[in-house]
Structure formats: C-alpha cells, structure tokens
Amino acid sequence: MSFASAAALGHAASVVPSAQSPLTDWLAYLEALHGQRIALGLQRVQAVAQRLGESVRPRCPVITVAGTNGKGSTCAMLESIYRQGGYRTALYTSPHLVHFEERARVNGEPMAATDLTPSFAAVEAARVAGEPVALSYFEFTTLALVHALLAQQPDVLILEVGMGGRLDAVNVWDADCAVITSIDLDHQEYLGPDREAIGYEKAGILRTGRPAVVSDPAPPHSVLARAREIDADLWLAGRDFRFGSDRQQWHWQGRARRYPGLAHPALRGANQLINASGVLAVVEAMHARLPVSAQAVRQGLALVQWPGRFQIVPGQPVLVLDVAHNPHAVAALAESLDAMGFYPQTQMVFGAMADKDLAPMLQRLDALVDGWHFCDLPTARAAPADALCQLWQGLTARRDARAHCHATPSQALQAAVAAADPAGRIVVCGSFYTVGGVLQHGLPRLGAKHLQG
The missing domain is CATH 3.90.190.20 (Mur ligase, C-terminal domain)
Incomplete structure (x- = not known):
C-alpha cells in the first residue's frame, strides 16, 4: 500500500481531534493517519507550510543543526547561551525521552500540552484544505511544533534536524546559520552507504551566503564541496576556529573573537568540547544579529543541561x-x-x-x-x-x-x-x-x- 493510500485510510477511519482535545488524542490520531513513519522529501511539508502562511514564517534568526551525533548537545548549549544573553529562545528537537512536549521548549522549558494542540488543529486544517496532503508523523509534528513555537514570538529559533538534512522536514525553513556536527554511519538505508553520501545529505541545510559552521574536525569532502558550490560562508574547525584544553579549563579562538580560561561545559563527555567549539563559532558568526557578552557565553556553558547525554x-x-x-x-x-x-x-x-x-x-x-x-x-x-x-x-x-x-x-x-x-x-x-x-x-x-x- 502506498504512503498516500495508507494516509487516506487512516484519515477515513479516525475521528479528527479538536484544538481542545488532549495531546494524547492527537498523537494517537497521527499514529493511525498513515502507515509510514519515515518519508523523506520536502514537497508535502512545503505544500502544507505554504497553506499555513505567516504563522510558520519566522520573524527571528533561525539556527539549524544537523549531524550524526552531537546535535542535541549543540542545540542545548546554543539555547543556554542565548538565554543567558537575555534572548527569548525557542528550541525544536526530536526524539523525546519521556514526554512528547520535550520536543518544543521556550526559554528552556517544555511547552504545555494545551499550548500545542491548537497548532495541531491548525496543521490538520491546512493539510485537508483543498486536495488533502499526506504527511508523515514527523512532518506533521514538526510543522505543528514550529507553529506553536513561533506563536511564542521568540528572538531566536533553534531547529534540530531529525535525519539527514536535505530532505528532512526541518529544511523547509531557511537557516540563517547552519551547523553540521560529527558525521558518521547511521540511517544508511536512507542517507547512503558512506560518510561522503551522508555528508551530502547533511549539507543540504546550508544556504547561499550564510554562515555554515562545521564542527566535525574531519568533515567529508561532500560537505566542503556543497559549501563552495552555493557560496556559503564556511566556518571550518581547525581553520576558522580552534580550541585547546587541559583538565582545569579550555580556550577558544575564532576569526575575530577569543575566549580564554573557560570552565569545561556542564555537559560531560569526550566530544563536548568539539560541540562547544562549534557553538562558539555560531555565536561569533551570528554576533551582528544576536550579540552576547563573554559573561553570557561562560554562564551558558556552565549552566547548560541536556538529559541523557553522559x-x-x-x-x-x-x-x-x-x-x-x-x-x-x-x-x-x-x-x-x-x-x-x-x-x-x-x-x-x-x-x-x-x-x-x-x-x-x-x-x-x-x-x-x-x-x-x-x-x-x-x-x-x-x-x-x-x-x-x-x-x-x-x-x-x-x-x-x-x-x-x-x-x-x-x-x-x-x-x-x-x-x-x-x-x-x-x-x-x-x-x-x-x-x-x-x-x-x-x-x-x-x-x-x-x-x-
């Protein structure tokens, strides 16, 4: 059975919840709506986003984070630093650990379920307006949660890519700054057999003339080639920014800014300095639009929390x-x-x-x-x-x-x-x-x- 056929059957057999329905009813409805959880491609989600109009068009800078590992930690550090800088932050991540609401955070706190369900209703109304569009669970929830986050009028929107990048639903929104963390072998049945193929998919989030921060110390050539092809402002670890450390502290230097004597990030683990180094490159690259003080950087790294990461x-x-x-x-x-x-x-x-x-x-x-x-x-x-x-x-x-x-x-x-x-x-x-x-x-x-x- 095709994806569209499964969606049509699920829709016909399910009672559509309302904006006042519990979030659990909406999630159960989406589970029954189709038989395919992963359906790469942007046409469907673009069509529904276009129907939603201004409600899903950000009026703030967008930072999009892709990679195999380190995405969530990178997002959490960015959120923490910008919060310490006085900005109202909106963060979309997936999957969640315990509660679905963890996927949409405003100022570091998950949104209430009752604040999410009106956005689910809005997406459903747009989806079935005119010719119905079959959306996967991930596509539907991504649209709904970003819709809900933008309604909170954030100063910065941070988006974590679900899988890959080029064809992921998150890539519907143009990144003002794109981040690519470590790239390794995962989801090969969807993204390709090797790091070069996977890197090409991740690099799909880059945009012409805009910062592209690559924190992977040895990125695939496909990432660099794509950045050159579209003339992105490429920030490479070891070239445009670098760090050093000892057991007590670490230091970072970028193109024009430096942070000496930093305490180690509150997130523990062998790769967190690599992630944090990329985060500071984003902070420098976005400084003209989102200026933060050195104190906000230090406090943000010291206070960041992200459950389940070492x-x-x-x-x-x-x-x-x-x-x-x-x-x-x-x-x-x-x-x-x-x-x-x-x-x-x-x-x-x-x-x-x-x-x-x-x-x-x-x-x-x-x-x-x-x-x-x-x-x-x-x-x-x-x-x-x-x-x-x-x-x-x-x-x-x-x-x-x-x-x-x-x-x-x-x-x-x-x-x-x-x-x-x-x-x-x-x-x-x-x-x-x-x-x-x-x-x-x-x-x-x-x-x-x-x-x-």
Missing part, C-alpha cells in the same frame, strides 16, 4: 545515562567511561534498534562491562533482548561477564541494581527508548541495593 547521577552505585545509539556515539561513550576513573564493577542496561550496526557497539563496550542486562523496547523497530544477548554471546571474549534479558528498561535497571557493587556504576545506553524507559517515573536515585524516589 548524564551522571551520583549514588551507590553511580548511574550513567547516555542515548548513544550508533558505533560512533558508543565509542565516545566508552572513552568517557574510561575517563571516569576506576570502578570495581560496571553493570550495563542495553536496548537498541534492530537496524543499527550492533556488533561494533557491543564489542566496544564489552571490555568495560561485568554484567549485561539486555531489554526489550516498546517499538517494533527494536531488537529483542534475547537477540541482543545471542549476538553478544557470539562476540564476547569475556568468560567472567554475565548477561540477562528483561521485558523493560526499568526491570533491567532493577536487576542491575540488585547485582551491582555499591562502589561500582550502572550504565544505561543504546537508544532514546532505553534511557527514556528508566526516566519515565522520574530520575532514579540509587542507594545500595535499592532505588529511591
């Missing part, structure tokens, strides 16, 4: 939450775990999507792990826990490690706590669903052999 929760044992879900991100996670110092034991809660390159992810973590707790996840895309366990058993060289399977991430965490050394650590990773599954009842607080709060 998030360390103190306790007995220590809990580490990280949404690393591809080999590149897992390698960075493993490097960050090594840098934490000695722990007598590490228990791992792991759930992941079946379409990921799972073998190198498991191999990279295996030497660090004393006990695996594989878990099922609440999506058809997920690899079953027993399949993950079988894959690990075929790869591991460890004879002292143990593995168990669980129905949910929260059950896996409970088992990991029961098996943990109080002086050790528990790591939760592999997917947004895995981290979200242990956060659904709030941030776990670990005490010896039990969970608190």
Whole structure:
C-alpha cells in the first residue's frame, strides 16, 4: 500500500481531534493517519507550510543543526547561551525521552500540552484544505511544533534536524546559520552507504551566503564541496576556529573573537568540547544579529543541561545515562567511561534498534562491562533482548561477564541494581527508548541495593 493510500485510510477511519482535545488524542490520531513513519522529501511539508502562511514564517534568526551525533548537545548549549544573553529562545528537537512536549521548549522549558494542540488543529486544517496532503508523523509534528513555537514570538529559533538534512522536514525553513556536527554511519538505508553520501545529505541545510559552521574536525569532502558550490560562508574547525584544553579549563579562538580560561561545559563527555567549539563559532558568526557578552557565553556553558547525554547521577552505585545509539556515539561513550576513573564493577542496561550496526557497539563496550542486562523496547523497530544477548554471546571474549534479558528498561535497571557493587556504576545506553524507559517515573536515585524516589 502506498504512503498516500495508507494516509487516506487512516484519515477515513479516525475521528479528527479538536484544538481542545488532549495531546494524547492527537498523537494517537497521527499514529493511525498513515502507515509510514519515515518519508523523506520536502514537497508535502512545503505544500502544507505554504497553506499555513505567516504563522510558520519566522520573524527571528533561525539556527539549524544537523549531524550524526552531537546535535542535541549543540542545540542545548546554543539555547543556554542565548538565554543567558537575555534572548527569548525557542528550541525544536526530536526524539523525546519521556514526554512528547520535550520536543518544543521556550526559554528552556517544555511547552504545555494545551499550548500545542491548537497548532495541531491548525496543521490538520491546512493539510485537508483543498486536495488533502499526506504527511508523515514527523512532518506533521514538526510543522505543528514550529507553529506553536513561533506563536511564542521568540528572538531566536533553534531547529534540530531529525535525519539527514536535505530532505528532512526541518529544511523547509531557511537557516540563517547552519551547523553540521560529527558525521558518521547511521540511517544508511536512507542517507547512503558512506560518510561522503551522508555528508551530502547533511549539507543540504546550508544556504547561499550564510554562515555554515562545521564542527566535525574531519568533515567529508561532500560537505566542503556543497559549501563552495552555493557560496556559503564556511566556518571550518581547525581553520576558522580552534580550541585547546587541559583538565582545569579550555580556550577558544575564532576569526575575530577569543575566549580564554573557560570552565569545561556542564555537559560531560569526550566530544563536548568539539560541540562547544562549534557553538562558539555560531555565536561569533551570528554576533551582528544576536550579540552576547563573554559573561553570557561562560554562564551558558556552565549552566547548560541536556538529559541523557553522559548524564551522571551520583549514588551507590553511580548511574550513567547516555542515548548513544550508533558505533560512533558508543565509542565516545566508552572513552568517557574510561575517563571516569576506576570502578570495581560496571553493570550495563542495553536496548537498541534492530537496524543499527550492533556488533561494533557491543564489542566496544564489552571490555568495560561485568554484567549485561539486555531489554526489550516498546517499538517494533527494536531488537529483542534475547537477540541482543545471542549476538553478544557470539562476540564476547569475556568468560567472567554475565548477561540477562528483561521485558523493560526499568526491570533491567532493577536487576542491575540488585547485582551491582555499591562502589561500582550502572550504565544505561543504546537508544532514546532505553534511557527514556528508566526516566519515565522520574530520575532514579540509587542507594545500595535499592532505588529511591
């Protein structure tokens, strides 16, 4: 069945919610509206955006962030710095960890569900006006959330690309400044077989004559070629901006500005200085339109928060939450775990999507792990826990490690706590669903052999 046919059937079989309906009703309606979650291409979302008119046309600078890893952290640091600079910020990201409303933030706080549903109704009205347009779940929610964010009259709109860039729904809005973070192999069935092909898709967010900040230290040639082709204002790490660091502080220098003696960002992890360096390049590139003080930069980096990105929760044992879900991100996670110092034991809660390159992810973590707790996840895309366990058993060289399977991430965490050394650590990773599954009842607080709060 075609995408359009599935959408038509879903529409005919579903009751359309109203602007006053609960957000959960709208999300259920969108799930039933079509049978295809990923449908790349801009024609459909452009058509509906055109019908929505001025309500989805930004009157403020737009910063668009694409990349394989580091997008969310980059967005969070930009949001934090501009908030400290006194600007009213609007941030669109995806996916969410626990609550859908996390995808739309104003001044660092998720929008209320009741403030989102009128925008869902507006998008639906535009979608069916005249010839109905079939929108994917992502396309519909992207339009609705940006519609809701712009209604808040922000001073700056920060958009995180969902997948790729060139054909992603977010690319309907022209970026006043485009950011490309690290590029690695992920979503190859949609974006291409290698970094060059994937880089070309990411570079689709660049615009002629406008800043294009590339924080990847070794970007694919396709990104540079696209920037030259359209005459973008290319900011390259190592050429237009650079940083250095020691254990106490770090420093940054751009084309005309420099920041010495910076405290390390509040976001932890091996790649966060690379992300932060790109963020400061954006701040310099956009300074004429969004001037911020050095103090705002320092405070923004010091106060930034972004759950699930090498998030360390103190306790007995220590809990580490990280949404690393591809080999590149897992390698960075493993490097960050090594840098934490000695722990007598590490228990791992792991759930992941079946379409990921799972073998190198498991191999990279295996030497660090004393006990695996594989878990099922609440999506058809997920690899079953027993399949993950079988894959690990075929790869591991460890004879002292143990593995168990669980129905949910929260059950896996409970088992990991029961098996943990109080002086050790528990790591939760592999997917947004895995981290979200242990956060659904709030941030776990670990005490010896039990969970608190």
